[in-house]
Amino acid sequence: EPEVTQTPSHQVTQMGQEVILRCVPISNHLYFYWYRQILGQKVEFLVSFYNNEISEKSEIFDDQFSVERPDGSNFTLKIRSTKLEDSAMYFCASLPAGASTDTQYFGPGTRLTVL
Amino acid sequence: LAKTTQPISMDSYEGQEVNITCSHNNIATNDYITWYQQFPSQGPRFIIQGYKTKVTNEVASLFIPADRKSSTLSLPRVSLSDTAVYYCLVSIMNTGFQKLVFGTGTRLLVSP
Numbered sequence: 001e002p003e004v005t006q007t008p009s010h011q012v013t014q015m016g017q018e019v020i021l022r023c024v025p026i027s028n029h030l031y032f033y034w035y036r037q038i039l040g041q042k043v044e045f046l047v048s049f050y051n052n053e054i055s056e057k058s059e060i061f062d063d064q065f066s067v068e069r070p071d072g073s074n075f076t077l078k079i080r081s082t083k084l085e086d087s088a089m090y091f092c093a094s095l096p097a098g099a100s101t102d103t104q105y106f107g108p109g110t111r112l113t114v115l
Numbered sequence: 116l117a118k119t120t121q122p123i124s125m126d127s128y129e130g131q132e133v134n135i136t137c138s139h140n141n142i143a144t145n146d147y148i149t150w151y152q153q154f155p156s157q158g159p160r161f162i163i164q165g166y167k168t169k170v171t172n173e174v175a176s177l178f179i180p181a182d183r184k185s186s187t188l189s190l191p192r193v194s195l196s197d198t199a200v201y202y203c204l205v206s207i208m209n210t211g212f213q214k215l216v217f218g219t220g221t222r223l224l225v226s227p
Contacts, residue, residue, distance in 0.1 A: 004158075033214065033215075035215070042217050042218065042219055042220075043153070043159060043202075043215075043217040044217070045214040045215060045216065048214055056214060058214075089156070091158045091159070093158070093215075103149075103161045103164065104161070104215060105161075106158030106159050106160065107158050108156075108157055108158055109156065109157065109158050111156070
């Protein structure tokens, strides 16, 4: 069964550094999402992406965040200058065209630790 | 936005049926109800979705009464591997497709 993959599984960085989290969505999917989950808290929506542009973003997704689909397979989340509070699990999700929009397929996540 | 309320935690034993109820009093006419499962350090996984009455798949059943103000996820004969957090979500429409809005979920612990 095809699945969403994410790399790295764990990223440790220093405060103020830039990080790029990578996702490979399922190949025929057209909608892409990033969510985050701070340890012990809810899964929170960050951004959705369709047709090479952001469709919606939450208030968490400020100017420090950006997303990109640099080629036909990867979908990346960049944090320009990480803060301690950015430490969380980051999940990528994708969805094919025509599917129920609740049945998003999530990746295994990247654990980001900001020191 | 239709807010959901579900128990924080539940305990069960292997082989038992588990029913997790979710309240969504402000559900809108076009909203669907969806349940996700999340294991520790993994992404959420879709379990089941419904609009009204009963839906069943190979994993679970979803019961939705006529007023749709609540729903019940039923897991038959749970095993240890069903220990996870279960989220009840109500669809939120936005520009033709939807972001998912998760609550705090129900932490199910299945014991031997």
